[in-house]
Each structure stands twice: as C-alpha cells, then as structure tokens.
Amino acid sequence: MGLKIDLDLCTGCGACVAVCPFCALAQRADGKVEVNEACTACGACLDSCPVGALSLETESKPLAMGALDGYRGLWVFAEQRGGKIHEVSFELLGVGRVLADRLGVELCAVLLGHQAGDCAGPLFEHGADKVYQVDHPALENYTAEPYAEALSALIRKYKPEVVLAGATSLGRGFIPRVAVQVNAGLTADCTELDVEADSRLLIQTRPAFGGNIMACIVCPDHRPQMATVRPKVFKPAEPVAGRTGTRVVENLPLKEPGVKVLETVNAMQNEVNVAGAEFIVTGGRGLGAPENFKLMAELADALGGAAVGASRAAVDAGWISSFHQVGQTGKTVRPKIYIACGVSGQIQHLVGMNSSDTIIAINKDPDAPIFGVADVGIVGDLFQVVPELIKALRG
Amino acid sequence: MHIVVCAKQVPNTTQVRINPETNTLVREGVESIMNPFDENALEMALQLKERHPGTQVTVLTMGPPQAVDILKEAVGRGADEVMLLCDKAFAGSDTWATSYALSMAIGKLPKPDLVLFGKQAIDGDTAQVGPGVADWLGMPCITCACKIEIAGNRALVERAFEDGYEKLEVALPCALTVLKEANVPRMASLRGKMAAKKLQVAPTTAEMVGADPAKLGLSASPTRVMKIFSPPPKTGGVLWQGEEPAVMAQRLVDLLRERKLI
Ligand SMILES: Cc1cc2nc3c(=O)[nH]c(=O)nc-3n(C[C@H](O)[C@H](O)[C@H](O)COP(=O)(O)OP(=O)(O)OC[C@H]3O[C@@H](n4cnc5c(N)ncnc54)[C@H](O)[C@@H]3O)c2cc1C
Ligand SMILES: Nc1ncnc2c1ncn2[C@@H]1O[C@H](COP(=O)(O)O)[C@@H](O)[C@H]1O
Numbered sequence: 263m264g265l266k267i268d269l270d271l272c273t274g275c276g277a278c279v280a281v282c283p284f285c286a287l288a289q290r291a292d293g294k295v296e297v298n299e300a301c302t303a304c305g306a307c308l309d310s311c312p313v314g315a316l317s318l319e320t321e322s323k324p325l326a327m328g329a330l331d332g333y334r335g336l337w338v339f340a341e342q343r344g345g346k347i348h349e350v351s352f353e354l355l356g357v358g359r360v361l362a363d364r365l366g367v368e369l370c371a372v373l374l375g376h377q378a379g380d381c382a383g384p385l386f387e388h389g390a391d392k393v394y395q396v397d398h399p400a401l402e403n404y405t406a407e408p409y410a411e412a413l414s415a416l417i418r419k420y421k422p423e424v425v426l427a428g429a430t431s432l433g434r435g436f437i438p439r440v441a442v443q444v445n446a447g448l449t450a451d452c453t454e455l456d457v458e459a460d461s462r463l464l465i466q467t468r469p470a471f472g473g474n475i476m477a478c479i480v481c482p483d484h485r486p487q488m489a490t491v492r493p494k495v496f497k498p499a500e501p502v503a504g505r506t507g508t509r510v511v512e513n514l515p516l517k518e519p520g521v522k523v524l525e526t527v528n529a530m531q532n533e534v535n536v537a538g539a540e541f542i543v544t545g546g547r548g549l550g551a552p553e554n555f556k557l558m559a560e561l562a563d564a565l566g567g568a569a570v571g572a573s574r575a576a577v578d579a580g581w582i583s584s585f586h587q588v589g590q591t592g593k594t595v596r597p598k599i600y601i602a603c604g605v606s607g608q609i610q611h612l613v614g615m616n617s618s619d620t621i622i623a624i625n626k627d628p629d630a631p632i633f634g635v636a637d638v639g640i641v642g643d644l645f646q647v648v649p650e651l652i653k654a655l656r657g
Numbered sequence: 658m659h660i661v662v663c664a665k666q667v668p669n670t671t672q673v674r675i676n677p678e679t680n681t682l683v684r685e686g687v688e689s690i691m692n693p694f695d696e697n698a699l700e701m702a703l704q705l706k707e708r709h710p711g712t713q714v715t716v717l718t719m720g721p722p723q724a725v726d727i728l729k730e731a732v733g734r735g736a737d738e739v740m741l742l743c744d745k746a747f748a749g750s751d752t753w754a755t756s757y758a759l760s761m762a763i764g765k766l767p768k769p770d771l772v773l774f775g776k777q778a779i780d781g782d783t784a785q786v787g788p789g790v791a792d793w794l795g796m797p798c799i800t801c802a803c804k805i806e807i808a809g810n811r812a813l814v815e816r817a818f819e820d821g822y823e824k825l826e827v828a829l830p831c832a833l834t835v836l837k838e839a840n841v842p843r844m845a846s847l848r849g850k851m852a853a854k855k856l857q858v859a860p861t862t863a864e865m866v867g868a869d870p871a872k873l874g875l876s877a878s879p880t881r882v883m884k885i886f887s888p889p890p891k892t893g894g895v896l897w898q899g900e901e902p903a904v905m906a907q908r909l910v911d912l913l914r915e916r917k918l919i
Binding site: 590 | 817910
C-alpha cells in the first residue's frame with residue numbers, strides 16, 4: 263500500500279514535487295515522478311496533479327473488528343504532582359465527556375501516585391464516572407518507567423478504546439512507552455478531537471511542520487486509540503460539587519524505578535507562570551535589550567499581576583529564561599488578554615498563543631504577521647506606546 | 658563509553674510557506690537540514706567524548722539516501738561512526754514503527770552506554786521516537802534533558818519541566834532526549850570536513866538489522882494520516898496607526914474596560 267503514480271498519465275510537470283511536505287517525490291531523468299522512502303501516504307499531493315496520475319492504494323486487509331470490539335470506554339490520564347491535579351486533566355475530562363457520550367461509554371480517569379491524598383474527588387466532580395487508582399512507592403515521584411508500566415497494566419486488564427493524556431512534559435515523556443508496550447497508535451499534541459459514531463474512530467487533529475499544516479490522524483486497526491492533547495485548547499469541565507463515582511483501587515507489582523529523583527527545583531517561584539496565566543505580556547526581539555524586560559514587568563504589574571512571556575528570539579538572545587517562552591517549542595497559552603510587544607508573529611510563535619481570548623499587538627512594522635491574529639493592533643514604537651499604556655492603566 | 662545519537666533529516670520548517678491561492682504547502686527551495694534538536698544531542702555526545710577519552714560516538718539515521726548529508730555533517734563535527742538505515746520497507750513508518758526500526762539497528766551496534774535523541778523532530782513535532790526506542794531497548798529514558806555528568810556507570814541528569822527542573826540519577830545504559838538549552842552546537846572543523854568528504858556510507862537494510870518486516874513501514878504503523886490541510890487563515894481585528902501613542906493607549910484601556918476584561 264502507499265502512493266501510486268500512474269507513469270502513463272504523469273506528464274512530468276513536477277507540481278506534486280513542490281507540495282510534498284516530506285520531500286518524498288522527485289523527478290527522474292525523464293521528468294516523470296517517483297516516490298521515495300520518505301512518503302507517509304498523507305495524500306497532500308493528490309490534488310496537485312493536474313492529470314490525476316496520483317492515487318493512494320489502501321489496504322484490503324480485513325479489519326480485525328472482533329478483536330477491537332472488546333475495547334470499551336474513554337480514559338483520561340489524570341496528571342498529579344504533589345497531590346495537585348494538573349489543569350489539563352480537567353480539560354481532558356471536559357472534552358472526554360462529550361466524546362464518551364457520543365460513543366455511549368463511561369468516562370474514566372486514571373490516577374497514579376503514592377500517598378498523594380484524595381485526588382479522586384475533584385476528578386469525579388469534573389465528570390469522571392470511574393477512577394482507577396494505583397498507589398505504589400514506585401509512583402511517588404514521576405519517572406517514566408513505572409508510570410508506563412502501571413498504565414500499560416491497567417490498559418491490558420480493562421481494555422479502554424480511547425486513552426487521552428495531557429501533552430505536558432510528563433505526559434509526552436511516558437505515554438510513548440505505553441504505546442509501544444500495548445502496541446497502540448499514539449498521536450502527539452492534538453489540538454482537536456472528534457469521534458465517528460459508526461466506526462468508533464477517534465479523529466485526532468494536530469499541527470505539524472511548525473504549525474504550517476494540520477493533519478487528521480486515525481488508528482483504524484489498533485486499540486486503544488491514544489493521544490496526547492495540548493494544554494489550554496479545550497475548556498475545563500465545569501465541576502459539580504458533591505458528584506461522585508466508582509473508585510477502583512488496583513494493586514500492581516511494580517519494578518523499582520531505574521531513575522532516582524534527587525531534587526526538584528521550581529524556577530518560577532517568584533514569578534507568575536505563563537502557562538495558566540489570565541493575562542500575559544510578551545516581549546520579543548523588538549525590546550532590543552535584556553533590561554527592557556523591566557518595561558514588560560511594569561506593564562504586567564499595571565494589569566494587576568500578569569505573567570511575562572517571551573518570544574524565542576528574546577530567549578535565544580539570553581534576555582530571559584526559557585521558562586517564559588511561548589510557542590511551538592515553548593508553552594501554549596490561552597489567557598484572557600495577550601499583549602505582544604515587539605514580536606513579529608512567526609508561525610511558531612502564533613501556534614502557542616493564537617487561541618487567547620483577546621490579542622493585542624504593538625509593533626512598529628504595519629506588515630508584521632502578528633497583526634493578522636491581533637484583535638487590536640497598534641502600529642507604533644513600543645517604547646512610546648507601552649509607557650502611555652501603563653499610565654492609562656494606572657490612571 | 659559508546660554513545661549512539663539518533664538524528665533525522667528534516668525540511669527547514671521555518672522556510673515552509675502556504676500558498677494562499679492554492680492553499681497548499683510551498684516547499685520549493687526549502688533546504689533539508691539536520692533536525693535542530695538532534696544537533697544538540699550530537700553536541701552533548703561530542704562534549705562527553707572530550708571529557709571522557711576513549712568514547713566512541715555513532716550517529717544513526719533512518720531515511721532516504723539523501724539523508725547521508727546529515728551523517729556527513731555529523732562526521733565533520735567529530736562523530737566516529739555512522740549508520741544510514743535505508744530501505745523501502747521503512748517507508749511511511751509512524752513513530753511506533755520508526756522506534757522499532759531504530760531499536761533493531763541499535764541492537765546491531767556495539768552495546769551503547771547512552772542513546773541520545775533530540776527533544777523532537779521539527780517536521781512531525783511528536784517527541785515520541787526517543788521514549789519509544791528506549792522502551793523497545795528496555796532502557797530508562799529521561800526526556801527534556803539539559804545537562805549531564807557521568808561518573809562511573811551512573812549519570813546525573815538535569816531535566817526541565819514546565820515550571821522548573823529536576824536533578825535525576827540513573828544507571829547506564831540509559832536514553833535521553835535533549836533540549837536546545839543543553840548547549841550550542843559546534844561547526845564542522847576543517848579536518849572533519851575533509852573526513853566527511855571522503856565518507857562512503859553503504860545503506861543498512863531492514864534485513865541486515867534483523868527487523869521483522871511485519872513491524873515496518875506504513876502497513877505496520879498503527880496511525881494513519883487521513884488528511885492534511887492548511888489551518889484556516891486568521892483574520893485580524895482593527896489596526897490603529899498614525900496617531901499619538903497616548904491617544905491609542907487610552908483608547909485601548911477604554912476598550913478593555915468597556916468589555917470588562919480588566
Ligand atoms: C523549530 C522551531 C521552533 C520555534 N519555536 C518557537 C517558539 O516556541 N516560540 C517563538 O516565539 N518562536 C519560535 N521559533 C522562532 C520563530 O520562528 C521566530 O524566529 C521568533 O518567534 C521571532 O521572535 P520575535 O518576534 O521576537 O523577533 P523578530 O521576528 O525579530 O521580530 C521583532 C519584531 O519587533 C518589532 N520591533 C522592533 N523594534 C520595535 C519597537 N521599538 N517598537 C515596536 N516594535 C518593534 C519589529 O518590527 C519586528 O516585527 C521557532 C523556530 C523554529 C525553527
Ligand atoms: N528517522 C529517524 N532517524 C533517526 N532518528 C530519528 C528518526 N526519527 C526520529 N528520530 C529521533 O527521535 C527524536 C524525536 O523525533 P520525533 O518523535 O519524530 O519528534 C529526533 O529528535 C531524533 O533524535
């Protein structure tokens with residue numbers, strides 16, 4: 263199976279070569295096109311061919327439906343550190359509820375840890391019908407191996423059809439091991455989820471190529487269907503006080519962790535963390551110098567305690583630590599107000615902040631791409647506009 | 658010590674643009690590069706080699722024949738050995754199948770003490786291959802590592818989290834995925850460039866590493882790309898220009914107050 267090229271039809275125009283995101287198409291000496299190992303059969307080239315010489319051969323393998331039928335239920339991995347549930351878990355319960363209802367199945371949460379207190383309560387209140395709980399010394403501090411071992415054991419025993427986890431550094435660190443262990447497909451960092459009621463397929467949409475394209479991904483022949491989901495793209499479930507559900511406590515024999523946690527350092531102790539902040543003031547290369555981040559801090563203060571964000575250019579220049587970076591390789595944020603100052607708005611930055619409620623951009627270049635996503639764009643010198651803004655906010 | 662670095666050739670995604678008329682990807686003129694995070698993984702290996710004499714660094718890539726370019730780059734910077742895993746049987750592998758293939762190839766190399774990966778590849782951005790390979794190999798894997806020190810058969814590693822970092826200790830062999838913050842990758846040396854020029858790389862096939870064909874390529878990949886599309890273009894709101902900064906600032910604050918945002 264894979265991409266088929268009808269060489270009799272191919273005119274050698276090369277149109278498909280240019281659109282392939284994976285550099286998988288090349289013209290031979292005679293001009294006709296051939297496909298190489300990099301092809302992922304994504305189909306991006308199909309429409310580019312003016313003569314219809316390209317097609318995707320699909321497999322006629324009989325679906326292992328019987329085997330897949332035994333899998334039921336939608337699971338959310340509930341991320342907990344120090345007894346506190348990560349906000350993304352409530353977001354997953356929010357979207358999970360909708361998907362579970364459409365599939366007509368239970369919404370379950372999985373809680374791993376050691377003497378972490380009663381974390382199941384908030385999970386029930388946010389919509390979980392059932393909470394699978396494993397308490398074991400090996401799970402006291404997060405390390406990938408025992409986490410993967412525990413979740414894999416639960417999946418083998420209870421056979422959920424969908425498993426969702428937050429695309430946090432914790433989730434993205436151990437879920438790929440689970441996918442290998444239970445022989446399942448895993449889609450990373452999804453920003454949209456949907457189910458097809460008849461086929462029971464989870465349609466997972468995610469950005470690729472630095473956000474330049476979106477891909478819809480399915481796992482037709484393997485269960486569970488697994489995805490990590492980007493924080494802050496779904497709204498958290500509304501809690502219902504006093505709501506409860508079934509608690510299933512599992513005793514698992516887990517191996518001693520190979521990785522030992524010696525020390526945990528919180529680098530954001532005295533600052534507002536951009537992930538989760540309601541207001542964010544971001545500085546880019548336009549700030550020109552590290553000391554000008556003071557101006558950002560002042561604006562943050564005038565807003566009544568906003569977090570300070572940064573573009574990668576500002577982080578790379580060494581003006582501020584990488585914990586502040588917003589974007590593809592930084593954090594994804596969804597504040598009520600995002601104020602970008604001296605940020606050009608390259609796609610890698612935009613994918614991390616473009617779902618913010620209100621976006622304000624200050625840039626002296628009227629053609630800066632950031633204005634394309636801004637609700638209010640101010641063309642001007644940030645060193646003139648921001649001090650006036652601080653004055654007006656305090657006035 | 659033997660360190661294996663897994664590196665991938667990727668299109669430079671910062672140069673990728675969408676043609677707004679046809680709504681398709683414009684890849685023309687986009688160069689292929691070594692995945693930026695893999696440069697940091699390679700640099701980490703080379704620095705360890707400097708600190709621990711006798712260390713061998715092997716760079717492994719799976720990809721089409723032209724991926725040899727990044728192996729040459731790696732040799733130019735100081736890698737000792739390379740392996741190009743190249744076979745039509747690998748075509749269309751997702752992270753599950755890629756992890757399996759790479760783990761089989763590593764199994765054919767002298768037993769590694771460390772296996773290094775980039776944090777993620779910038780084409781797919783999945784960050785799944787490193788932990789996946791480690792699982793096939795039965796090794797611990799620390800993701801998002803920014804610092805490493807080796808003492809005897811143990812490693813002290815610093816790994817970053819969203820809001821801080823952790824100091825970890827692990828017995829070798831182990832796998833790490835490496836962050837950009839870890840180091841600044843070096844350029845190829847003149848001597849290295851000469852060595853790279855002379856480099857002849859014979860592709861290693863699936864059969865040569867003993868990989869099970871049923872676990873390779875598109876047909877063995879659990880995930881399927883159903884469709885690819887361009888994100889809908891965002892439309893901006895209002896643009897204010899040519900007025901006094903104080904006037905625009907006051908109007909903005911009024912607007913935010915009116916909408917009860919502040
Ligand atoms: C794999 C990869 C991942 C990446 N991940 C991220 C990421 O996570 N986050 C991220 O931000 N970037 C990321 N980038 C980098 C991204 O492509 C851009 O290079 C970066 O966002 C640019 O930062 P900037 O807007 O601050 O700088 P620039 O693009 O240099 O823009 C500076 C802007 O400031 C304006 N300006 C200058 N002086 C003033 C003034 N006095 N007043 C007002 N405006 C002024 C200029 O007009 C300009 O528009 C990534 C790139 C790659 C390849
Ligand atoms: N085809 C490949 N060949 C070698 N290494 C790879 C390949 N694909 C991924 N990797 C490694 O796995 C890391 C994560 O890739 P990904 O999971 O695709 O984001 C990369 O930074 C590389 O170190």
